[in-house]
Amino acid sequence: MATMPAVESADLRPALRILDEMSPVTASDTIPLLQRLQEAYGYLPREVVLEVSQRTGLPASRLFGVATFYAQFYLTPRGRHLVRCCRGTACHVRGGKNVISTAEKVLGIRDGETSSDMSFSLETVACLGACALSPVAVVDGRYLGKTTPARLEHVLRTMREEAAGPAENREEST
Numbered sequence: 262m263a264t265m266p267a268v269e270s271a272d273l274r275p276a277l278r279i280l281d282e283m284s285p286v287t288a289s290d291t292i293p294l295l296q297r298l299q300e301a302y303g304y305l306p307r308e309v310v311l312e313v314s315q316r317t318g319l320p321a322s323r324l325f326g327v328a329t330f331y332a333q334f335y336l337t338p339r340g341r342h343l344v345r346c347c348r349g350t351a352c353h354v355r356g357g358k359n360v361i362s363t364a365e366k367v368l369g370i371r372d373g374e375t376s377s378d379m380s381f382s383l384e385t386v387a388c389l390g391a392c393a394l395s396p397v398a399v400v401d402g403r404y405l406g407k408t409t410p411a412r413l414e415h416v417l418r419t420m421r422e423e424a425a426g427p428a429e430n431r432e433e434s435t
């Protein structure tokens with residue numbers, strides 16, 4: 262799966278390795294640097310960003326500013342599975358709102374949240390770039406075009422059951 266486990270307290274070794282490989286790091290490397298850090302950590306831990314700032318001389322305000330500006334960056338840990346639902350116009354008029362509310366209901370989280378067991382994160386996006394297939398959801402990078410609430414519910418419940426492991430840990434369907 263795409264996401265990496267979150268680190269509790271920052272292990273700086275991956276960051277130091279990345280800095281070493283990218284050296285010398287300049288301001289124009291900010292985005293690729295943040296991308297590589299996020300690849301390594303699954304998100305951008307604050308301690309890592311501050312350490313990188315110190316070691317490169319890139320102002321922390323710049324690093325956090327870029328990380329905050331671009332939707333691709335995350336400053337908090339994400340779940341092992343990432344569910345993205347489109348809230349754009351093309352999807353909205355074809356029932357995207359019901360797709361989003363289904364994801365919220367099945368996962369028990371709202372837009373921008375991560376489940377307490379770190380299994381799922383849910384995001385809504387202004388456009389997933391596949392309007393012809395609306396309504397669209399993307400689960401761990403897999404596009405579900407012309408999706409329906411029932412189809413998404415089936416996909417998510419199957420994933421939850423797989424994540425829960427043995428049958429005794431599974432939740433009852435409501």
Ligand code: FES
Binds near residue numbers: 350352353389396
């Ligand atoms: S509006 Fe949903 S994919 Fe473009």
